[in-house]
Amino acid sequence: xxxxxxxxxxxxxxxxxxxxxxxxxxxxxxxxxxxxxxxxxxxxxxxxxxxxxxxxxxxxxxxxxxxxxxxxxxxxxxxxxxxxxxxxxxxxxxxxxxxxxxxxxxxxxxxxxxxxxxxxxxxxxxxxxxxxxxxxxxxxxxxxxxxxxxxxxxxxxxxxxxxxxxxxxxxxxxxxxxxxxxxxxxxxxxxxxxxxxxxxxxxxxxxxxxxxxxxxxxxxxxxxxxxxxxxxxxxxxxxxxxxxxxxxxxxxxxxxxxxxxxxxxxxxxxxxxxxxxxxxxxxxxxxxxxxxxxxxxxxxxxxxxxxxxxxxxxxxxxxxxxxxxxxx
Amino acid sequence: xxxxxxxxxxxxxxxxxxxxxxxxxxxxxxxxxxxxxxxxxxxxxxxxxxxxxxxxxxxxxxxxxxxxxxxxxxxxxxxxxxxxxxxxxxxxxxxxxxxxxxxxxxxxxxxxxxxxxxxxxxxxxxxxxxxxxxxxxxxxxxxxxxxxxxxxxxxxxxxxxxxxxxxxxxxxxxxxxxxxxxxxxxxxxxxxxxxxxxxxxxxxxxxxxxxxxxxxxxxxxxxxxxxxxxxxxxxxxxxxxxxxxxxxxxxxxxxxxxxxxxxxxxx
Numbered sequence: 001x002x003x004x005x006x007x008x009x010x011x012x013x014x015x016x017x018x019x020x021x022x023x024x025x026x027x028x029x030x031x032x033x034x035x036x037x038x039x040x041x042x043x044x045x046x047x048x049x050x051x052x053x054x055x056x057x058x059x060x061x062x063x064x065x066x067x068x069x070x071x072x073x074x075x076x077x078x079x080x081x082x083x084x085x086x087x088x089x090x091x092x093x094x095x096x097x098x099x100x101x102x103x104x105x106x107x108x109x110x111x112x113x114x115x116x117x118x119x120x121x122x123x124x125x126x127x128x129x130x131x132x133x134x135x136x137x138x139x140x141x142x143x144x145x146x147x148x149x150x151x152x153x154x155x156x157x158x159x160x161x162x163x164x165x166x167x168x169x170x171x172x173x174x175x176x177x178x179x180x181x182x183x184x185x186x187x188x189x190x191x192x193x194x195x196x197x198x199x200x201x202x203x204x205x206x207x208x209x210x211x212x213x214x215x216x217x218x219x220x221x222x223x224x225x226x227x228x229x230x231x232x233x234x235x236x237x238x239x240x241x242x243x244x245x246x247x248x249x250x251x252x253x254x255x256x257x258x259x260x261x262x263x264x265x266x267x268x269x270x271x272x273x274x275x276x277x278x279x280x281x282x283x284x285x286x287x288x289x290x291x292x293x294x295x296x297x298x299x300x301x302x303x304x305x306x307x308x309x310x311x312x313x314x315x316x317x318x319x320x321x322x323x324x325x326x327x328x
Numbered sequence: 329x330x331x332x333x334x335x336x337x338x339x340x341x342x343x344x345x346x347x348x349x350x351x352x353x354x355x356x357x358x359x360x361x362x363x364x365x366x367x368x369x370x371x372x373x374x375x376x377x378x379x380x381x382x383x384x385x386x387x388x389x390x391x392x393x394x395x396x397x398x399x400x401x402x403x404x405x406x407x408x409x410x411x412x413x414x415x416x417x418x419x420x421x422x423x424x425x426x427x428x429x430x431x432x433x434x435x436x437x438x439x440x441x442x443x444x445x446x447x448x449x450x451x452x453x454x455x456x457x458x459x460x461x462x463x464x465x466x467x468x469x470x471x472x473x474x475x476x477x478x479x480x481x482x483x484x485x486x487x488x489x490x491x492x493x494x495x496x497x498x499x500x501x502x503x504x505x506x507x508x509x510x511x512x513x514x515x516x517x518x519x520x521x522x523x524x525x526x527x528x529x530x531x532x533x534x535x536x537x538x539x540x541x542x543x544x545x546x547x548x549x550x551x552x553x554x555x556x557x558x559x560x561x562x563x564x565x566x567x568x569x570x571x572x573x574x575x576x577x578x579x580x581x582x583x584x585x586x587x588x589x590x591x592x593x594x595x
Contacts, residue, residue: 240595
């Protein structure tokens with residue numbers, strides 16, 4: 001009963017965390033709240049019974065560490081396995097799928113591959129795989145290059161460049177290996193939990209259960225969403241798409257005005273490391289971008305060679321989009 | 329006895345912390361086959377099913393040949409250096425410590441290799457593995473779906489939770505993303521699935537649901553606050569993926585597409 005209560009609490013917490021973290025309008029406050037709640041949860045954490053013994057026999061540190069290493073090293077095949085499960089876990093919820101031969105599926109596949117050729121992961125074990133389902137309009141990507149797109153996305157974007165922006169964002173998650181990283185982090189924390197459990201007094205050392213749920217946010221968090229935007233902009237530019245397409249979609253989703261974004265010159269330093277990413281890759285010498293996903297999106301374009309204003313999307317590509325998606 | 333046990337645990341704690349940190353560090357090399365960085369003149373194995381070799385270190389350059397899964401290649405040169413983003417660097421020991429060392433591995437995206445037939449070309453490093461991965465069970469592609477399930481069902485479920493999905497403790501999986509703490513948990517009833525299908529935007533223009541002021545869930549999304557029914561379907565996904573054409577040579581396959589759109593090498 002207690003465990004079940006704890007599990008439900010944790011699930012609710014994840015719910016809160018997810019909702020807070022992905023509410024783009026005030027993500028930093030959401031993140032703070034999430035952290036506070038996670039800390040509270042850790043304090044109240046009960047020990048897990050997740051594998052601290054196999055068949056009743058407690059395992060040694062090195063045995064656990066070996067398994068950890070085995071389970072976290074992954075190549076293209078291992079990543080595909082991981083991604084397959086991530087997508088399959090929700091695939092049954094979509095009653096209708098678009099055929100892989102549907103022109104829109106083929107179109108999404110071509111855009112994905114075009115973007116991928118300019119990225120760091122042009123190929124995966126069995127190629128970038130578009131999975132189109134009927135749904136409100138979310139897009140997600142999993143390790144191994146599986147990209148699930150809900151058909152409602154065609155109602156959100158208006159041009160090929162905007163669609164490419166969404167796909168580049170999802171592709172960036174795969175390139176940055178968010179799901180593998182998340183998986184490895186969880187595995188590490190789980191091993192940590194098992195290693196540190198005191199069999200005589202489990203209540204004193206069982207907090208890694210909550211810790212690894214907190215640590216999962218390293219895989220998918222507001223910060224990684226922003227990083228995915230930044231990486232997406234680089235990939236879009238390299239492919240020849242208008243990077244403002246991505247920012248326009250962000251503006252549409254957040255309800256902000258793209259024209260009101262102000263240029264941030266070079267806000268170096270500051271103590272808000274968690275809130276402001278810098279563009280230097282960690283050296284701290286790059287410009288610090290403001291909070292707010294749209295502002296960061298536009299400033300990323302400005303600080304990485306422009307263009308300084310939205311040049312507009314290619315009419316040829318937009319015509320192609322209208323023809324394939326809307327039959328116009 | 330208890331004190332001794334605790335001392336043992338305390339002693340082990342440092343080692344464990346180190347292992348934990350090392351593990352976290354190792355995961356930071358995520359762009360590659362986790363942990364391992366290729367070096368010049370090393371022999372690595374191709375772990376992508378069919379891997380085009382390019383004339384230069386970009387996918388927009390011509391395809392000069394193909395490598396197959398399990399081909400061995402010799403690394404001649406590494407190109408296109410990059411760093412992982414801040415979220416994946418390992419900070420030690422505390423955020424506010426000015427002396428903290430940020431471990432940001434420098435990685436390379438492309439490698440110039442000599443293939444089995446001696447042909448030279450550039451391939452993405454993300455398709456290469458070495459050592460244990462090259463011989464291990466985790467890079468054996470046979471029956472991917474089955475092995476995935478058996479690999480670690482519990483940890484996979486945990487991973488799924490972390491992506492914004494969660495499960496009811498007893499019952500079907502439901503989506504948590506986009507839901508506020510007060511939102512009801514969606515279930516996988518036929519009505520729910522039907523309502524998801526209906527929610528699909530069928531008309532032109534921006535038409536996200538305006539139910540509530542919350543928009544945008546994870547990443548790019550347009551839907552409102554309604555939960556989405558999450559129900560697993562491994563077989564369904566496997567069947568779907570089998571029907572998706574496997575494009576082995578995207579450079580040539582999509583050449584006309586890029587040319588028409590002024591993309592890639594035609595930008």
